[in-house]
Amino acid sequence: MRLASSRPLTRSYWLQSLEEDLQPSSPLNGEYSADIAIVGGGFVGLWTALTLKERDPNIDVVVLEQDICGGGASGRNGGFVMSWWPKIGSLLNFCSKEQALFLANAAEHAITELGEFCEKHQIDAHYTRKGWLWTATTPAHIDSWNGTLETCARLGVEPFERLSAGAVAKMTGSDVHLAGVYERSNATVQPGALVRGMRQVAMEAGIRIYEQTPVICIEPGRTVRLTSNSGSVSADNVVLATNAWAAAIPELAKLIVPVNSSIVVTEPIPSKLEKMGWTGQQSITDSQLMVDYYRTTRDGRIAFGKGTGALAYGSRIDDTFSQHQDSIELTEADFRRTYPGLASTQLTNGWSGPIDRTYDSLPLFGTLAGTQNIHYGIGWSGNGVGPSRLGGRILASLALGIKDEWSTCPLVNRRCKTFPREPFRYLGGSLVRNAVIRKERAEMSGAQPSIIDRMLAGLAPAGLEDKA
Template sequence: MRLASSRPLTRSYWLQSLQENLQPTLALEGEHDADVAIIGGGFVGLWTALTLKERDPNINVVVLEQDICGGGASGRNGGFVMSWWPKIGSLLSFCTKEQALFLAHAAEHAITELGEFCEQHQIDAHYVRRGWLWTATTPAHIDSWNSTLESCARLGAAPFERLTKDAVAQMSGSDVHLAGVFERSNATVQPGALVRGMRAVALQAGIRIFEQTPVGSIEPGNPVRLVCTKGHVSARSVVLANNAWAASVPELAKLIVPVNSSIVVSEPIPSRLEQIGWTGQQSITDSQLMVDYYRTTRDGRIAFGKGTGALAYGSQIDETFSSHPESIALTEADFRRTYPSLASTPITSAWSGPIDRTYDSLPVFGTLGGSPNIHYGIGWSGNGVGPSRLGGRILASLALGVKDEWSTCPLVGRSCKTFPPEPFRYWGGSVVRNAVIRKERAEMSGARPSAIDRMLAGLAPAGLEDKA
């Protein structure tokens, strides 16, 4: 099977600020052998490699990355380290109560583990654990979280706190926020610094990392042969951890659709943040389907993102997922609407990035049909910084052929709603996306969306949080 590759994406602000640490490892040349070869050097691939080394220090692990580690989604996201409590309703749709609690608690504990990992390895990833606000910025979205809180209550869990309107406005620094709930366990990181720090730990552990090494094709067998530009790798097991790029594999293309998300970053404004009262370092998202997500940085900037949802025909990872002017304009417009007092604050950096979206916004793991030694973990849907720790455990168990709580968890081999093939995927997805934009613009202005837009928007995949 052939794999799609793309030229390196435009660097995000997170990686631009780490220029001195971006020297790539050598590209792969010649013939190499491995016990496990991992395609993708982001959070999922590196956690898988590190977990394999934890379990067997002598295992021969190779990571193949077409750009640099973090050049894809792992170095382009908002740096939100979230749990799966907002997705508890989706978990319960295919898990027992016990299984849903296991995964939700494990995802919450992964936030703690990430902080401990950074401390242990002295990674300055700007890890800050100050919680997450889930808000409504229009009356139509108030109480969007009720079904999620009710599901948690039925399970005996209470991860969220309801807040008054005044409390939400004060914590967020904006009166645009009308209501909200608070999840105390969540954190933020500088994602570029985290992924580059993980890379350094992996290299120290003896994991071989080849950057600027796209895999052109996979030849199944025992061993699997990975064909690269200037060499080959023969591996007993292969892990596909290439997220949105996995859509080039026909068997996986139906499970995910790559959509874009965009982020704008302001100049440093620490004194203005103090004036508006946004000093608690909480991360925030609103309740739009094309969600706004935003946080402050160590040097007093605002990083404001939006799940802008643009697609590319054939799921090609092109400029749509690097620097997409329309999406960046939508993102900046929502930043100005949310913080009108900062209307004159300059934007100093902007970019887009790929999200591998499943229909329910939870990942899926499995093994390719007819290839018992090729495994995948895809569909992180914009929430991979924290849960990727669990993904590394699941994929390590699959690669090792170990039957344990990770390889047998309900995320493995689950039945998912699938996306249509082209051209229906692109044209139909674009029609639905435009309906969502019109619907949410109407809601933000206090108008009632048209019936056709409400109907079409209902066909969209689930967002970052479950909705009522």
């Protein structure tokens, strides 16, 4: 079993601003053993390692990361720490009412836990809990959230608050926003600072981390052997926490499709933000399937992202997921449309990154077929900053062979709709993506999308939020 490796991705603004903390640990060199080896040094891998050490301080845990910790999706996202309330309808598709409430409440509580973790370990990850706005920026998207709010009401919970059009425009600093709802529990972080802080805590806990160590071969067995360029690790259990790179494994490739997302960052404009009235520090998304997501930063910038959805043939993690110019231009165009008053504002950074999307935008966990000791957690779909805390608990329980509320939760071994093989995956996915772009451009301009584009767009996987 071989895993694809890649050169380091273009660094995000989040990581570029931490240059003094980006010195990698030494790569693996030699033959080693461990109780549990984790492939991937992002949020999921590090939360798994830290959870294992919390449960058993004497356990020997090794983390193997092909770049630096945070060099993949964990250091390249928008820093939104969200719950699973927007996905409550999708949870109910495979969960009972009690199970869905357990997972949704746990995901919300993980936001609190993240703030407590940063405070306990003095990690300056810019943790700010000011809530999230789910908005409509075209009449066609008004009330997109109604189905989700109605589902929450049937479950007896009220995580969302409806806002007037005036309130939404004022809170977002733009009257392009026509309507919206507010979820108070959500937070934002500087994701690069968070993942590098987690890395430091893990190392202080005795977890061995080898960066610049791509795993090029996995040999299953009673003891699993992981081989890198200049060494190997033999472990009783292995956890795969590789995000979109998991598509290199055929069994997992059918469950996820890597798609890109891009972010642009402005120059510091604190006085302009003040004049606009965008001072509440809430995170914001619109209701497009190729969602726009944006927030302000501590130094008065706007970080504006878009799920641009570009694919690579064979699910290879190539430049599509690093510096994809077409996607960055789409993202800038949506930024300029959303904030037309900032036409003269310069952009200082732009990058792309990979998302491991499932059909319902929720993760799944399990153990590779034919093994009892190679476990995986995949399909974070662009919303892993907060829920990865739960993923660490699930994967730790699986690796330890413990039957508890995490290893037996409905996210483990769930049946999921699969994606087609190549070339149909790439050709069909590109066809659907282009239809989504045309459909949403028409909606944004007030026009009626064509029937064909609406039909093709309906084949796309679920977005960040459930739709009515």
